[in-house]
Amino acid sequence: MTTLSLTQMQAISERHPDVFAGSWRKTLTGWAVGLGLVAYLAFAWWFFAVGAVLAGGNWGIAGTYLADWVSYEVRPQIDFKDDRLDISYPRFSAYRADRHPQWLKFEPPSATASAASANKASASRVTVEIDGSDRIEVTPTGVVVTNGGETLDIAIVPAKSITVAGELPTWATQKKPGEKITVDFGFAGSAQIDADDVNVRHRFFGWENFFFDGHSPYWGKSTGEILALVFSGERIDPKMSNAALAWDNIVNNSEWQHGDVWIKMLQTIVMAFVGTLFASLLAFPLAFLAARNITQNRLVNQVAKRFFDFLRSVDMLIWALFFTRAFGPGPIAGISAIFFTDTGTFGKLYSEALENIDDKQREGMRSVGASPVSVQRYGVVPQVLPVLISQSLYFWESNTRSATIIGAVGAGGIGLKLWEAMRTNSDWENVAYMVLLILVVVFIFDNISTTLRQRLIGNKASH
């Protein structure tokens, strides 16, 4: 291998300055494009007020929302009364006055204590075990919080005062003396301690009550117990078998609404399927009119092509809003929207495929005196059919995704349900569940459509 010396290199570059210098125009264009992009992005930053919006965002709550995707909180509340403590749970919680989580332990109230209302359990001492030795111990006169080996002692006079003995540790905050104290256990949860009550938020990984909600007799049982009940137990509900009851409880789970979610998912699938199929069926004959080499009339070609352009360019969103008004919210609106948009798309693609066919087969058919219909049937269709079907299959899969989005504006399907779950800001675990369901369905359809397309036109179908 010969190596060029420095002088040789310089000699070469002097002999061919045009090769090494590059053209001014190219350099200038590069700079102009770069500067233009920077200027445009700066404009966009100002136009959308990106800085202000990002700074004004509620980023603290974003972490909670994200955590809600894969975890849940149980929120017992402990009220201070003069001589006792009342334990209660939020209204839709699976825990009740007679059903407590294992990590919440309490001693019964003294015999002289006054009685609590029916939906609350009363106690003389409550211990909430958060994590290992971290715990909150509540008595009618005070709260003791242990976190990471440190202890915080808070004296309480119910409904009157709250006082801390000594310094506050780093994991506890109090805005002003005498106000509520917030203790933070990291992911495991937090608690707000006030002179009136203690609000505990204990967070766990996983999805709460995914199969059975708090109303179900199967709630809180282990898989083994449930299987034993389903296959050999006494009938819990005399009207139906245990297996039927279990299925009914799962489908009508009030927190996850499995039945409703599945129906909505099916609607989305149906919207994509029927919309794509009808669009293919209508676009197929119309494409013959639009193809220049098949219909010789230029006017007919142009009219058909502009019609396709119109259907395609009026966005799927407009069609969706339009048909939602016409047919009311539901899958018919979604089907119609997909049908209209994709008739345009398919018409364009099909007529392009028809214009690219090999003319020899048609000539052959014509030369033996076949009727015009037979010429198309045997001379054209066999050439293009695999390509057309493959394009429809590709769009079938892609429409399953689009159907989710137009659903959110009222065109039916899982989109609307997803949107409602997001708007309430408290059901992010349901959002995660539906997203997972959508991803699985899209994945399955993607594979079906790819497999079918590969069988139809060989390995060319890589997209």
Next chain:
Amino acid sequence: MTMPLSEAGLAVEQHWRELASRRRLYTAGGLFFLFIALSGSLWFANDSNAGKFFDRLPHFFDFVDQMIPRDVFDIWRAMFDLPSPYADGSLKFDYPEGRMYLFGSFYLPEYVYKMLETINIALVSTLIGFAFGFLLCFLAASNLVTQRWLRFFVRRFLEILRAFPEIVIAGFFLAVLSMGAIPAIIAVSLHTIGALGKMFFEVVENADMKADEGLRAVGGNWPERVWFGIVPQVMPNFLSYALLRLEINVRASTIIGAVGGGGIGEVLRLSISRNHEAKTIAIIILLFCTIVAVDQFSAWLRKRLVGEQAFAFGRGD
């Protein structure tokens, strides 16, 4: 003319007949299955719709009727924010209210401004998607990266970005940042990174490796090989895919706008649901013209960049 076939010929014919009849059976079976699936789907769709198809069909044109404004020029006035002779103080005819004064008495009509907002959302998202898709695609190409795990990781990452419903990302950021265009930009950008990244690495994998080999022979390192060997070849294709994506993103940002992401989608949804017929038609005309213009412009530019090359099925997601 007909000659009796020999024994071998008869066997061939027999075989052909068997094949043909089996084929016909499969076709009939397939069509039958399709028919059953279709009828079931139609029944289900009709059953779970708020209005039933055949009940609603006679009233279909009532709605179209309601969409016709009092006079044709009202559409014009709605589009350019001119005062309407029917103005009665209601939201329906308050066209001049939405004027965006830029300087002096020169103003942008409300819907033109909103349309520009939507186009800018699409443009910014496409730029962001292009930048990150560009950076990631070389790491996913099997002819440039020998580490399997890296390729696998980048490809799965792009796949997740592409398959994750845009509307969920938009919804999440709408909850964090409140209503506005930024959630739409984030959602569309993330999807664009996934979609363009996939297109790009397929282009890179089909690139001619001779330039790369030459650079390797003179001792170029990895970034140099990519920058001088691959990028000049693939750039025209990258740009034309990005233009295709821009068309898709204009539509996508309109839809995201309709669910709270700002821009023309939002005003369209509001005016349809409030029965503001002149405004609705003005917006639809504006949107239609914009989409046609963007499509034509991008088709023209693409043709200049890569010639008559056709692209995968027009949508490319």
